Amino acid sequence: xxxxxxxxxxxxxxxxxxxxxxxxxxxxxxxxxxxxxxxxxxxxxxxxxxxxxxxxxxxxxxxxxxxxxxxxxxxxxxxxxxxxxxxxxxxxx
Amino acid sequence: xxxxxxxxxxxxxxxxxxxxxxxxxxxxxxxxxxxxxxxxxxxxxxxxxxxxxxxxxxxxxxxxxxxxxxxxxxxxxxxxxxxxxxxxxxxxxxxxxxxxxxxxxxxxxxxxxxxxxxxxxxxxxxxxxxxxxxxxxxxxxxxxxxxxxxxxxxxxxxxxxxxxxxxxxxxxxxxxxxxxxxxxxxxxxxxxxxxxxxxxxxxxxxxxxxxxxxxxxxxxxxxxxxxxxxxxxxxxxxxxxxxxxxxxxxxxxxxxxx
Numbered sequence: 001x002x003x004x005x006x007x008x009x010x011x012x013x014x015x016x017x018x019x020x021x022x023x024x025x026x027x028x029x030x031x032x033x034x035x036x037x038x039x040x041x042x043x044x045x046x047x048x049x050x051x052x053x054x055x056x057x058x059x060x061x062x063x064x065x066x067x068x069x070x071x072x073x074x075x076x077x078x079x080x081x082x083x084x085x086x087x088x089x090x091x092x093x
Numbered sequence: 094x095x096x097x098x099x100x101x102x103x104x105x106x107x108x109x110x111x112x113x114x115x116x117x118x119x120x121x122x123x124x125x126x127x128x129x130x131x132x133x134x135x136x137x138x139x140x141x142x143x144x145x146x147x148x149x150x151x152x153x154x155x156x157x158x159x160x161x162x163x164x165x166x167x168x169x170x171x172x173x174x175x176x177x178x179x180x181x182x183x184x185x186x187x188x189x190x191x192x193x194x195x196x197x198x199x200x201x202x203x204x205x206x207x208x209x210x211x212x213x214x215x216x217x218x219x220x221x222x223x224x225x226x227x228x229x230x231x232x233x234x235x236x237x238x239x240x241x242x243x244x245x246x247x248x249x250x251x252x253x254x255x256x257x258x259x260x261x262x263x264x265x266x267x268x269x270x271x272x273x274x275x276x277x278x279x280x281x282x283x284x285x286x287x288x289x290x291x292x293x294x295x296x297x298x299x300x301x302x303x304x305x306x307x308x309x310x311x312x313x314x315x316x317x318x319x320x321x322x323x324x325x326x327x328x329x330x331x332x333x334x335x336x337x338x339x340x341x342x343x344x345x346x347x348x349x350x351x
Contacts, residue, residue: 012281017289021296034259034307041245045191048250049219055257059311068291075289077214077255077313 022069030061056081155177187327213315214290219253220319230333231260237338239268239300244307255290260308260334263298271299273339279331282323286315287330297339 025031037058040051048055056078062068073082107180227250229243244259264270273293292310300306310332318324 012266012277012279012284014275014294015289016295017292021298022291022309022311024293024298024300024308025307026301026304028102028307031307034309037216037257038244038259039106041248045249046245046248048248050256052254058094058257058309074215077217079215 009039019069019071022062025062025067029065030067033058052078052081076085109318138240167217204225214255214313216312217253217316219251220316221251223251223319224249225314225327226329227256227258228329228331229258229260230331232333232335234335234337237270237336239264239270239272239336241334241336250314252286252318255311257315258332259314260293260309260310261305262298262300262308262336263305264302265300269299269301271297271339272336273297274334274336277333277335280327281332283318283327283330286318286321287332288313288315288322294334 017034022058033054037051037054040054044050058067059076060073063070071077142150226247228247229245230242233239233241240261240263242261244261248256248258250256262272273296276289276292276294278287289310289312292312293308298308312331312332
């Protein structure tokens with residue numbers, strides 16, 4: 001792709017990730033959460049919108065174990081889930 | 094009547110008339126000093142250059158000023174050409190930051206677009222009616238001995254929704270191996286909408302002997318994907334990672350203009 005002399009065509013430019021790189025989970029501390037998430041995906045025919053709760057939990061696990069920089073969940077795109085849980089808590093109380 | 098003849102003969106400048114009137118004015122015109130003999134005709138034939146030295150100085154001066162003009166003109170032309178040459182060299186040096194600005198402003202060539210906002214993740218709304226399938230691919234370099242593969246073959250998502258995907262890597266050798274990866278998105282044009290929040294690429298990842306890890310990729314597709322007419326027919330995006338072996342102490346630059 002990049003070796004062809006096509007000056008007019010666009011080539012792909014990789015971009016660095018926004019928040020950098022995940023540190024490796026050498027000890028498998030969040031493996032259970034990952035397994036839950038993968039099972040959810042397989043059950044729902046790999047539909048992401050059904051398994052967002054599980055992905056949120058996996059990221060929370062990472063943040064708790066210092067495997068990811070702590071960030072408010074809204075910044076990671078889980079605003080709707082956070083609002084839902086807040087509403088639930090308010091309803092309960 | 095004789096007087097007119099005389100006058101005509103004496104006042105003429107040209108030899109021919111003088112010749113014709115010599116017969117009449119031979120005696121009477123000589124007192125005026127006008128040479129009526131043949132010597133006068135002879136004199137007339139000498140080129141004017143030698144007779145009148147003052148006339149030569151004027152042409153010399155004119156020629157000198159002409160040469161000066163030419164010299165001045167040449168000098169100005171040379172100055173202009175030299176200025177143009179220096180200007181070209183300066184332009185070629187200035188073109189690097191200028192092109193960078195242009196690319197950032199227009200986003201041509203898939204370069205990093207300025208204004209790609211991390212705040213956007215918070216406020217973006219998922220577009221529910223546009224389902225996109227993201228397939229995952231994993232490759233290793235020929236000399237890289239890791240077993241590297243995706244844990245799911247595809248995920249269905251919509252633009253504006255963050256998603257999590259996993260890859261698995263295993264080091265089957267008895268020595269620790271450091272790998273570094275890069276990624277690719279096909280189709281290329283969709284690559285500018287494919288934003289990774291966090292992943293495992295472009296940094297060295299070290300795997301101990303016989304160790305197996307899960308590597309997550311947290312990404313989303315920009316909601317503007319739906320507005321782009323060129324992306325109207327795109328339903329499948331393929332994310333492909335390739336792992337290479339990194340040498341000890343080697344530092345690779347992060348891509349993009351940083």
